[in-house]
Amino acid sequence: MLSIIGLFAFFFSVETIGSDLFTSFVSNNNSTFIQFSVGLLILVLLGFSFFLTSFQNKKYEGNIFKSNFWRSAPFIFVIAETLLIVLFIVFGVTGDLFVWVENQRWIIYLFMTSFILILYLAVVSIVARFNESSQSILKVSFYGSFLFLIISILMM
Numbered sequence: 001m002l003s004i005i006g007l008f009a010f011f012f013s014v015e016t017i018g019s020d021l022f023t024s025f026v027s028n029n030n031s032t033f034i035q036f037s038v039g040l041l042i043l044v045l046l047g048f049s050f051f052l053t054s055f056q057n058k059k060y061e062g063n064i065f066k067s068n069f070w071r072s073a074p075f076i077f078v079i080a081e082t083l084l085i086v087l088f089i090v091f092g093v094t095g096d097l098f099v100w101v102e103n104q105r106w107i108i109y110l111f112m113t114s115f116i117l118i119l120y121l122a123v124v125s126i127v128a129r130f131n132e133s134s135q136s137i138l139k140v141s142f143y144g145s146f147l148f149l150i151i152s153i154l155m156m
Contacts, residue, residue, distance in 0.1 A: 049120040050142045065128045073125035
């Protein structure tokens with residue numbers, strides 16, 4: 001519960017403090033700062049996901065990945081991620097997303113957080129099939145997800 005409150009506090013601070021700073025850098029066409037800011041935001045969200053799964057792993061004494069759920073989890077998370085991407089594209093193309101975000105910015109944070117969390121859990125479920133150590137699963141998934149997202153951002 002404390003981590004969710006921390007995540008909301010982080011988004012609130014990004015919304016209040018970061019919007020003015022971000023707007024000044026966008027007006028100067030400083031794309032390096034924009035990529036750095038997005039990379040830092042991704043790192044914070046992935047760190048949140050890592051700590052959330054790490055705490056759950058400690059709660060279940062390292063046996064969290066021995067459940068039958070993790071056998072079907074890659075399929076579930078890939079379908080959920082694909083559905084989320086399709087919804088984002090459909091709402092973006094129709095223009096509804098822009099209207100919603102203009103009125104309520106938390107919607108874009110919800111999309112972004114759910115995208116990164118589901119991607120991280122998909123990577124965790126895939127790595128869990130090939131690795132036995134729960135701590136190793138979490139670290140490899142964190143680094144793999146972070147590298148994938150950062151490389152995707154830098155290619156833009």
